Amino acid sequence: MKKTIGILGGMGPLATADLFIKIVTQTKAAGDNDHIRVYIDSNSAIPDRTAAILTGGPDPVEEMTSALRHLESCGADCIIMPCNTAHYFLPRLQEKTEIPILNMLEITARSCASRYPGKRTAVLATRGTLATGLYSAALEKAGVDYLIPDEGEQDILMHLIYEVVKASRPLEPEADTWASLLDGLRKKGADYFILGCTELPIVASTLSAEGPFVDPTAELAKAAIRFCEYETTGE
Amino acid sequence: MKKTIGILGGMGPLATADLFIKIVTQTKAAGDNDHIRVYIDSNSAIPDRTAAILTGGPDPVEEMTSALRHLESCGADCIIMPCNTAHYFLPRLQEKTEIPILNMLEITARSCASRYPGKRTAVLATRGTLATGLYSAALEKAGVDYLIPDEGEQDILMHLIYEVVKASRPLEPEADTWASLLDGLRKKGADYFILGCTELPIVASTLSAEGPFVDPTAELAKAAIRFCEYETTGE
Known part of the structure; x- marks a missing residue:
């Protein structure tokens, strides 16, 4: 069974697209069917991570968990997050799921x-x-x-x-x-x-x-491709 | 309740990223939280649409339906497909779901x-x-x-x-x-x-x-933004 990637995204949406493109362009592929299946929840409702850490802004974990549950229900084999600051919340998210969250x-x-x-x-x-x-x-x-x-x-x-x-x-x-x-x-x-x-x-x-x-986005993309046991282009 | 978009993607993956980016850049937004929540299933297992139509290649509807079910379970309010040829199968897909599929x-x-x-x-x-x-x-x-x-x-x-x-x-x-x-x-x-x-x-x-x-990708992005009752940038 081929492995798939879940992107817990929206932090922000362009960074989410950037990570997705880096997965696509760094996967060795000669046609659509050689690519990795990727699930994305670009959840624009996730509160700002920096504000949560520095100035007591709303906790983003609830909305991050909502995206996590969607990616789980799709059947993602690993989860990646294109937001460095969000990694502060990784241990709390990892407790909520069996799916490995790769640490960028x-x-x-x-x-x-x-x-x-x-x-x-x-x-x-x-x-x-x-x-x-x-x-x-x-x-x-x-x-x-x-x-x-x-x-x-x-x-x-x-x-x-x-x-x-x-x-x-x-x-x-x-x-x-x-x-x-x-x-x-x-x-x-x-x-x-x-x-x-x-x-x-x-x-x-x-x-x-x-x-x-x-x-780090490119490094994370390569690590996720290797996790799924696909080859990278070496770019 | 804010409306969301489901992208039935993977046909191909770069076109999927292109549509997602056009939604993001054409949405009037001053920060992450002003964007539309977007769900994507970039299903690389969908057989080639042109081959199915012209030379008796495998029917893509089963794999397209697999992606459709994921987008439904996420709660997408509309479905869009960044593949012109795939629109040949739109009537068969629309029969399987209550969610409107916007016709590019x-x-x-x-x-x-x-x-x-x-x-x-x-x-x-x-x-x-x-x-x-x-x-x-x-x-x-x-x-x-x-x-x-x-x-x-x-x-x-x-x-x-x-x-x-x-x-x-x-x-x-x-x-x-x-x-x-x-x-x-x-x-x-x-x-x-x-x-x-x-x-x-x-x-x-x-x-x-x-x-x-x-x-057509940009036109579809604008139509989906308007469907969700968000403003476009006018680009």
């Missing part, structure tokens, strides 16, 4: 260790993700050296994620802001960058600043 | 009539779609003048759809083939083109040949 942050940390041994990464993410310390924990466990953006840099990241990508605004006017953010981090010793919010691969692929970048 | 071909024909009154369109589609006569019927009903590609032109379309997009091959080497196909149809009297196979909007947006084009 741990997968990314292992990939950093093998792709850039001895180098230092900068973690680009929302305040919510950074406040959880989940990336720090995953990177330390994998033996990866890292630095965390300072307050001013976090302001810029929050602007790009919330006021531009999630607000469906054009990215092009932000090209200089993005490039200077990366240059500043490079001067502080970053050798490469983790695009640790699922809106950021959209920024990095639209604007042409130099990386190198590690894209 | 009829939506497209009505849009042609209102956007290009008195002009002639060329229907770019698979042999399967053209053989069903579904576009001819929808366009005649909407009072739209049209022409159908000849055998040689259909060969080129089948090559682009099956040997390039569905086979995950690069499109750039096909730029001249695509431009000459459109020029030939323009010489025969076409004023604009219906991208009547869901792989073709991917061709038209990647290669830069002149249209104008009517994209």
Whole structure:
């Protein structure tokens, strides 16, 4: 029996589409029938994860569970979540289901260790993700050296994620802001960058600043393809 | 209660992602929670629709119904299918469910009539779609003048759809083939083109040949957004 993937999505919807496309383009396939069956619940009702963690916003677990139940009823063999911050709630979700939820942050940390041994990464993410310390924990466990953006840099990241990508605004006017953010981090010793919010691969692929970048969405897609025992294209 | 969309997908997976993205980008939204909840079953096991219609290939209705049942169990308020050829099977599917299946071909024909009154369109589609006569019927009903590609032109379309997009091959080497196909149809009297196979909007947006084009995927996305009583961006 071929294995299938369930995407617990909507956090946000474009990041959900981005993960789905990365699964499709990274699967070795010569036609429609060579692809993995993918179930998606893009649940736009899931409350903001950063607000829940930092400012006492509504708990997102109930709406995440609603999506989880839909993916279970479809018969998904693994669950993946294209939202870094949402991983703070992964242990509570995993308690509710027998289906393995693949951990994007741990997968990314292992990939950093093998792709850039001895180098230092900068973690680009929302305040919510950074406040959880989940990336720090995953990177330390994998033996990866890292630095965390300072307050001013976090302001810029929050602007790009919330006021531009999630607000469906054009990215092009932000090209200089993005490039200077990366240059500043490079001067502080970053050798490469983790695009640790699922809106950021959209920024990095639209604007042409130099990386190198590690894209957790792409790493998660590859891990899910391998979980389903399909071959990746090696892209 | 907010309405939701179910995408009966996998025909092919990239066309499924394309439809999902068009729903997201065409919905007027200032944040994740302003979007429509979308359920997707990208069922890669659905047999090829063109083969079923033209050469006695396996009937796709059983696998399409499997996806339909998943979308029903999620609670979708309407169903949409990002595959023109699949619409041949729409009446059989509609008999199996109370949920309305929005008809992409009829939506497209009505849009042609209102956007290009008195002009002639060329229907770019698979042999399967053209053989069903579904576009001819929808366009005649909407009072739209049209022409159908000849055998040689259909060969080129089948090559682009099956040997390039569905086979995950690069499109750039096909730029001249695509431009000459459109020029030939323009010489025969076409004023604009219906991208009547869901792989073709991917061709038209990647290669830069002149249209104008009517994209049934975008028209279907807009119709589904309006069905759910959300506002479109007007893009």
